[in-house]
Amino acid sequence: MKTIPAFTCQMCGHCCKGTGGIVVSPEEQDRLCRFLNMDRVSFLAHYAEKKSSKYIIRSDETGYCIFFKKDTGCTVHPAKPDVCRAWPFFRGNLVDRISWEMAQDYCPGICKDVTHEEFVRQGMAYLKSHCLIHQQTGDANALKVSDIEKNLCQKMEPRTHNL
Numbered sequence: 001m002k003t004i005p006a007f008t009c010q011m012c013g014h015c016c017k018g019t020g021g022i023v024v025s026p027e028e029q030d031r032l033c034r035f036l037n038m039d040r041v042s043f044l045a046h047y048a049e050k051k052s053s054k055y056i057i058r059s060d061e062t063g064y065c066i067f068f069k070k071d072t073g074c075t076v077h078p079a080k081p082d083v084c085r086a087w088p089f090f091r092g093n094l095v096d097r098i099s100w101e102m103a104q105d106y107c108p109g110i111c112k113d114v115t116h117e118e119f120v121r122q123g124m125a126y127l128k129s130h131c132l133i134h135q136q137t138g139d140a141n142a143l144k145v146s147d148i149e150k151n152l153c154q155k156m157e158p159r160t161h162n163l
Contacts, residue, residue, distance in 0.1 A: 006122040007088055010109045015087045016068035022057040024048060028081045029055065035079035057081065086132045089123030 024032065033043045047066055048055040058066045065084075067076045074080055083090075088110050092099040097116045104110045114122070127133050 004111055004114055006111055006114045006119040008109050011073040012108055013068050014107055016065040017063050019059045022081055022083060023054045024057060024081050031079045032076060035076055082132050089127050094120050094123055
């Protein structure tokens with residue numbers, strides 16, 4: 001039986017709209033700088049703004065990420081931040097069925113024909129295979145999912161019963 005993909009990006013840009021949410025770590029800044037062939041000082045001045053002690057990607061005048069272009073999609077796709085790479089497999093959507101249902105209403109790429117359990121299974125596999133499971137305390141909470149992986153593994157282990 002063929003597995004139905006839990007998510008197929010439609011390049012609609014819904015996840016690229018909003019302000020103040022895409023935190024970029026120093027490693028992500030370096031990756032974007034290499035892709036854009038820029039030094040970090042120029043990159044931060046042009047594409048980021050500082051909030052508290054972290055840098056976030058700027059939004060344009062329409063509220064979209066500065067790197068999103070209608071009819072093109074993400075202009076830095078190969079170097080985009082980890083939180084963008086992980087969408088829609090964020091912690092909230094993985095641990096909370098209601099958040100996942102709300103995300104389905106928002107994102108046309110999330111398949112409504114898979115169960116939440118299957119979404120979690122595929123999401124964790126995706127995050128793991130793309131090295132998107134974060135551990136550090138300074139990282140975005142949306143990608144701190146190692147506890148979910150442990151719970152998923154426990155659910156999948158064969159159970160033995162003492163009779």
